[in-house]
Amino acid sequence: MADLSTVFTGIRFENPFLLASAPPTESEANIMRAFEAGWGGVVTKTIGLHPVVNVRGPRTAFLRADNGGTRLSMAKRPDSTLVASWNWELISERPLDWWVGRLSAIKKAWPTRVLVASIMAGSGSDKELANWQVLTEAVQTAGVDAIELNFSCPHMDRVDMGANVGKDPVLCSVSTQAVKEVARIPVWVKLTPATADIVEEAAATFLGGADAISSSNTFPSLPPIDPRTLDFEVNVDGYVSSGGLGGPAILPQSLAKMAQMTQAFPDREFSGLGGISGFDQALSYFLLGCGTVQVATAAMLDHAIGPNVITALASGMTEFLERNADRGWTSLADFRGLRRGNVVPHSQIRRPEASDYHGGYEDQTDDDAGGLASG
Helix, strand or coil: CCCCCEEECCEEECCCEEECCCHHHHCHHHHHHHHHHCCCEEECCCEECCCCCCCCCCCEEEEEEECCCCCEECCCCCCEEEEEEEECCCCCCCCHHHHHHHHHHHHHHCCCCEEEEEEECCCCCHHHHHHHHHHHHHHHHCCCCEEEEEECCCCCCCCCCCHHHHCCHHHHHHHHHHHHCCCCCCEEEEECCCCCCHHHHHHHHHHCCCCEEEECCCEEECCCECCCCCCECCCECCECCCEEEECHHHHHHHHHHHHHHHHHCCCCEEEEECCCCCHHHHHHHHHHCCCEEEECHHHHCCCCCCHHHHHHHHHHHHHHHHHCHHHCCCCHHHCCCCCHHHCCCHHHCCCCCHHHCCCCCCCHHHHHCCCCCCC
16 A cells, blocks of 8 residues: 655654745645645745745746747746746745744644745844844744754845855854754754855754755845836836746756755655646656655745645655556655666766776876876
8 A cells, every 4th residue: 555654753654745935835724624635734825933024026037938939038928838937935934923822723624744944034143143043943932843044045145044045054063053052842954055065064064963954945036127118027116136046957956956965865764846837847856865845936936825736746646656556665764765866977878999098187007107198
């Protein structure tokens, strides 16, 4: 019998599919609907102590490509295919007090489903590090099952918030450590993919005590410019700032980031996200070593919380396990990480002749023999 349940950071999930932190998960009603639809877990919209005010006008848009053409645009039109989502929405505008009562109500209504609180504070001073602890104590007292630290929002102005933390191993480590000092529940860290070597930041968060890493958040990006008006397709008074690109377009990049981390830390736990719309994409993350996956863009396009998406994910995993029953596979644990070792340095990919390529270096064998290097 196929078993969709899994244990991740010590928490039992009815299935490994989570609704990611995104605009729809700021609503208590939406989170309730998500659990009713069948999601194994929900990560709330990021909760902070500092007030934020979002921009006027649209905060999220969807980039589409013309079928059989070359035009990329956020304009709604027929005969086009979704390529990506783009957003410049900040963290929750709701205050902590607003969240606490609602988190408690959600857990009371759905005690067996996993509720994860995404939180964010600054990291530039002892006072700011203490704010992480205030948030942690508040949400865990409200009954959430785990905490996800947002080190990944790509459009925070402060140099000690969001992705600016995720690009700095020191801030990653000390911020995680501050949370772990007061946390009584698992702590996940959501890292930005916009960094030179994500393994360095992953190492720093694990050093700080993180129980798991989530990746990837959206990639920094700008919307296209309309060739007729010469304005950015999303703008306020003609101006735009960097936003986050998500959805199908980022799947290959997110998988590459995840492979780097799961290979570096094969015994640690990871939650994969970026470009998942069906079980095929989720499977790629599982095969690289992820224990859960998270979905945002596909769910937002499906009644905000993805009732059809979670149904397809669950049935897809069931069918996959039944199809591989002869291998003895009955749950995620039986195939997780199966293809992690297949990602290798370029020099290890077979050439027509093994002696043809030396990783871009001179042939040391020829040098040792006194001959000229073949290059």
